[in-house]
Amino acid sequence: MVKIERPLRNLHPVIFIVSVMFVLLSIFMTLPPLLLLNADAPNAMAFGESAAIVFAMGLAGILASYGKSRDLKPRYMFVLTVFSWLVISLVSAMPFYLSDSGISVTDAIFESTSGITTTGATVLVGLDFMDQDLLLWRSILQWIGGIGIIGMFVAVLPFLRVGGMRLFATESSEWTDKALPRMKTLSRGLLLVYVVFSVVAVLVYWVSGMSLFDAFNHGLTSIATGGYSTSDLSMGKFDSDLILLEATLFMAIGGMPFFLFVREMHGQRGVLWRDQQVRLFVSILLLVPLALTFYRWGVSEDFDFISGYISVLFNVTSVVTTSGYASEDYSAWGSLSFVLFFFLMFIGGCSGSTSGGMKIFRFQLSLIVLKEQLMRLLHPRAVLTRNFNGRPVSDEIITSMIAYTFIFLLCLLAITLALAALHLDFVTSLSGALSSLTNVGPGLGAIIGPAGNFASLPDAAKWILCAGMLLGRLEILSVVVVLSPGFWRS
Amino acid sequence: MVKIERPLRNLHPVIFIVSVMFVLLSIFMTLPPLLLLNADAPNAMAFGESAAIVFAMGLAGILASYGKSRDLKPRYMFVLTVFSWLVISLVSAMPFYLSDSGISVTDAIFESTSGITTTGATVLVGLDFMDQDLLLWRSILQWIGGIGIIGMFVAVLPFLRVGGMRLFATESSEWTDKALPRMKTLSRGLLLVYVVFSVVAVLVYWVSGMSLFDAFNHGLTSIATGGYSTSDLSMGKFDSDLILLEATLFMAIGGMPFFLFVREMHGQRGVLWRDQQVRLFVSILLLVPLALTFYRWGVSEDFDFISGYISVLFNVTSVVTTSGYASEDYSAWGSLSFVLFFFLMFIGGCSGSTSGGMKIFRFQLSLIVLKEQLMRLLHPRAVLTRNFNGRPVSDEIITSMIAYTFIFLLCLLAITLALAALHLDFVTSLSGALSSLTNVGPGLGAIIGPAGNFASLPDAAKWILCAGMLLGRLEILSVVVVLSPGFWRS
Ligand SMILES: [K+]
Ligand SMILES: [K+]
Structure with a gap:
């Protein structure tokens, strides 16, 4: 007893x-x-x-x-x-x-899980003619999920010490009585920033030609890097370079660490741009689309550089920030684009943002370890220190980051195998598994790619993907800890 | 000056x-x-x-x-x-x-690089009717490459401290005057074991029905886990379950740490089976084919369990040991097999063997780190020690293993992108890049899969793959060190 x-x-x-x-x-x-x-x-x-x-x-x-x-x-x-x-x-x-749209239990749970985790993979077809209240609920779910993950990052994750998140622990994440007021200020600041950006996004979209309904939905799902749209064509519906550029900006904002916006707001000017994670994130968003545009320009007969660049910029930003909007079927842009988008799905935005994925800082930590290793091979007796954003990086953070990466790849393996066992093809299985774990949304290929939909998948695959989305959103390790036998003992 | x-x-x-x-x-x-x-x-x-x-x-x-x-x-x-x-x-x-077969410079260098690195990817078509001296040269190259990598593992790699190889450093790998006689004994033992296994393989194949020429070639390339064959059908040529089982055994031997064979020979009975790496390696070779056979048996209408099992066992062993033989086109076995073989290509055999790939011990080290992380999450104050084969695992070895893994994945990314930029499709680019880096040989899909051939690739792709094979064989980091600007300074 x-x-x-x-x-x-x-x-x-x-x-x-x-x-x-x-x-x-x-x-x-x-x-x-x-x-x-x-x-x-x-x-x-x-x-x-x-x-x-x-x-x-x-x-x-x-x-x-x-x-x-x-x-x-x-x-x-x-x-x-x-x-x-x-x-x-x-x-x-x-x-x-409970709606009149005849959505099955599986599909309803897939859609809500994909919403709250800001994944944005959808099983609903015919969005353009769907009941507006259902569309609105999808967008609201992603908006809730977005602020949820920001809050979790600040309040819970550094405390849980999973996946190298300890790197972002501050005095205010200690949960002591002394830290509580600071925590409250931070929470209020985060909520304010999130709401302001959302309102701005809605208004900007509205004045740029979207209906108020479309502007409201896309404003919410842009800042949340969620990617739910009101059209089967996603952002392609609006056929507007201006809107693509605006969406690019809002997704990029959604992919940045929100606590840095709060610090900027509190007068710490420049913290955003001085942040190593933000710098690499922005560099990727500037350089990768430019390179891909030049490549496409070089190999295509008929390629308009400006509108081509805007489309590449928008779709790359969509994948890197794990938003999952599309303006056209980028998986039909040829082999290099296909491969590039596959690898971009891994990256993810900054820690502390609404983005999923492996997160920029983990690649930076890996790069730090790699550089250190090269230095050690060249100068075996050198004394080396690791720094990230001017703070030392402990061995604990490194091993914790490895543990995350390893279990991320194990989950990718397991989910891919499970989907393939349901007779889904290689590209669908692999990109579907990856896209769910990184909360990007669409996968690659004809079935679940940017021009596809998850509706045709077997129910079992949808449940597996739901598990993947939740695992991804919870940084995997927190789930594994709760599921480990040792957790409930003692 | x-x-x-x-x-x-x-x-x-x-x-x-x-x-x-x-x-x-x-x-x-x-x-x-x-x-x-x-x-x-x-x-x-x-x-x-x-x-x-x-x-x-x-x-x-x-x-x-x-x-x-x-x-x-x-x-x-x-x-x-x-x-x-x-x-x-x-x-x-x-x-x-220089032969009369009209082989271009690119093809000649591809074939020799693929040989000496024991990769076994081939650009030569019509092997069954090829000049026997050229076939023999291919096999001899792989055999030289096999003993070369075993020698490098013992004499050079632990000393270079790359990729966690320090884990296998012994007193005899210190290059001191005292260690030199021990090193000589070890080298002689390795050569003896390698020659004996090769001779046994040749003889066993011969008495099992191969011609002496076929037996000689396949004996050499089995122990070297090279995979060059004398037929376009690879081991499918012989249509013999017995030969497949024998080849499975020889490939498995080729994938084990040869220095442990030497220690067994010197009277240290049981060291092979007590080795953690060997245990997981053998477990994978026992369990994965069994599971896949049951799956294929379950979903197929017409599946002979015994011969089906032998075929699965042989082809899985071929990929895990990075041999690259095939008895049939396993990439046509359905989606699960396709995905499974893709992931199996990463694993590789044991360190100290002739196999390529990421090597079993790196996965074990990752697993150790993961377990440690879970323990730390559950018991933050616990004092934890890492052990591998009864020896403590230093932080240096862990970071060195991460550095290897990270650069392995970076190379996979770069080579895949380079191949895709040459308009090769996603599966060909990704599996080709992976197969070259892991020295498996064949990739997946219609073009370079087990039933395909590298002949149709553009020359640029062949050069890129040559670089991949050499990088893979040299554990990547040693190449990166030499290419780093700091190396030639000071
Ligand atoms: K998303
Ligand atoms: K091979």
Whole structure:
């Protein structure tokens, strides 16, 4: 009896926090019909029911855990992280399932998981004619997911010490009483920056020619680097170089560390541009599209340099920031583009952004280790120090980064094999696995590529991809820790 | 003047050793016509001329460096390693180029590089009707390459401290005066074991139904995990389950650490099986084919379990040991097999074997780091020690392993992009790059897959793949060190 009761007692704070999230989520669920004034919200009932159920669940959870210990043991931070993303993915599927669009349970959960993880892979076809409230819910989910991951990065991940995230730990991520006010200021700042950028994106898109509805959806999903669109043509719908350039900018903002925006806001001018991660990120976004444009210009008979460059810039930025929009089928741009986009899917944006992927800083740490190794081979007796952003990099951070990379590749292997066992072809299996783990969204090839859709995949493949999206979003290791047998013992 | 002279003076021992290698190589060059008693050696002149030229070059080099300092500075070990493999690849191409078969310079160098690096990718079509002396030269090249890499592993690599190779350093790899006799005993033992296994393989193939010529060629290329065959059908030519099983065994032997065979021979019974690397290697060869056979059996209508198992076992072993033989087109076995074979190409055999690839021990080290990370996440204050084969694993070895892995992946990226820029498709570019870096041989897909051939690739692609094969064989880092600007300074 004692063995069962102890972990249950400790789970109370987890239940409390998740229940509060449920209440917040239920409020968001009322937004689609409210914003559309019910006129264009044929599924108002579905949203109302979903909101009521989730609110009731949240209320019950709050009552059940009220007055109980709020002492969140470190170990239960892992449970909170994994459990909250999992159950919010599940309950967010309710409006899709309860709608009149005949969406299956699998498809509803795929769509909501892809939304909340800001992956943006979709199983819904005919977006241009879809009920507007459902489209709005998809975009809102990605917007919630975006601020969720930013918050998790600041509040939870450095504390969990997974995947080299300790590198970004500051005094404010110690969870001491002294740090709490600073943490609150930071959280408020992050939320403010996120909301301001979103509002600006919506307005800019609107004045650039999008309808208010399209502008609202794309504004939310651009900053969240989510990639859900209101058209099967994605951003290709608008056929506007101006909008592609604006989207490029907003995606790039979404791929940058938001805590640096807050510090800029608090008067620390220049911290953004002095950040090593941001510098490499911006360099990639400047150089790779330029190189690819010159290559395409060189091998194509009929290639308009300016509009070609804008398209390359937009689509490369979309993949590097793990947004997953497309303006055209870049997987049909020839072999070099195909291979390049495959490798770009690994990179991901900056840590502390809404982007997924392996993240720029991990490549920088690997490069630091490589340089160090070369130095050591040339000068065996040299004393070497590692620095990132002016701070020393401990061995612990390096091994933690390796552990992440290794398990990332193991997951890529496992998911690819699982998809291939379902008879999906090599390119679909490999790019689908990669795209889910990195939260990019579309894969490569005819089926799930930028011009494709996940609808035709077997249900089993959709579940596997859902697992991949959640694993990717949670930096994998936090999930593995919770699933490890040793975790629940002692 | 002084700046130029100093490095030249230090290069004398490098020139001396490479010249001795040239003299040995010229002796091997006379073997094809001699073994075939000239009757089946239409290119006797080509071999004679090549041997004469290489012998003359060797003699000139020995005379030029004779009496000069034999003091090989550590830094010049890198030069020796890289330079020797490069020039031997080049001069070994001579018999192909000088033959009557109309082989271009590019094709001749591709074939010899693929031979000496034991890669086994071939640009020659119509092997079944090819001049026997040329076929014999291909096999002999792989056999030389096999003993070459075993020797390099013991004598040079631990000393160079690249890619975690320090893990295998013993007292005998210190190059001290005291260690020299032990090194000599080890070298003699390695050569003996290698020759004995090769002779046994030739004899076993012969009594199992191969012609003596086929048995000789395949015996040499099995132990060398080279994969050159005397038929376009590779081992499929013999249509014999018995021969496939024998070849599986010989390839597995070729993929094991040869220094452990020597220790077994010297009476240290059981060291082979107690070795962690060998255990995982054997487990992979037992479990993966079994799992794949069951899968194929489950999804196929008409699948003979026994002969199906033997075929899977043989082809999986061929890829894991980086031999590159095929008994049938395994890339047509369906999506799961395709994906599985792609990932198997990464693994490689054991360190200290004739196999290429990333090597089993690197995955084991990664796994150790991953386990350590999980333990640390669960028990932040625990004191952890890393062990491999009962010896502690230093941080230096771990960072050196990461550096190798990172640069391996960077090379994979660069070669894949380069091939794709030549308009090769995604699968051909990616699997070709991987197969060259891991010295497997065949890639995947219709063009360079197990049923394909590298002949149709553009010349530029062949040169890129040559570079990949050499990089892979030299554990990449040794090449990078020599090419780094800092190397030639100071
Ligand atoms: K996305
Ligand atoms: K090979």
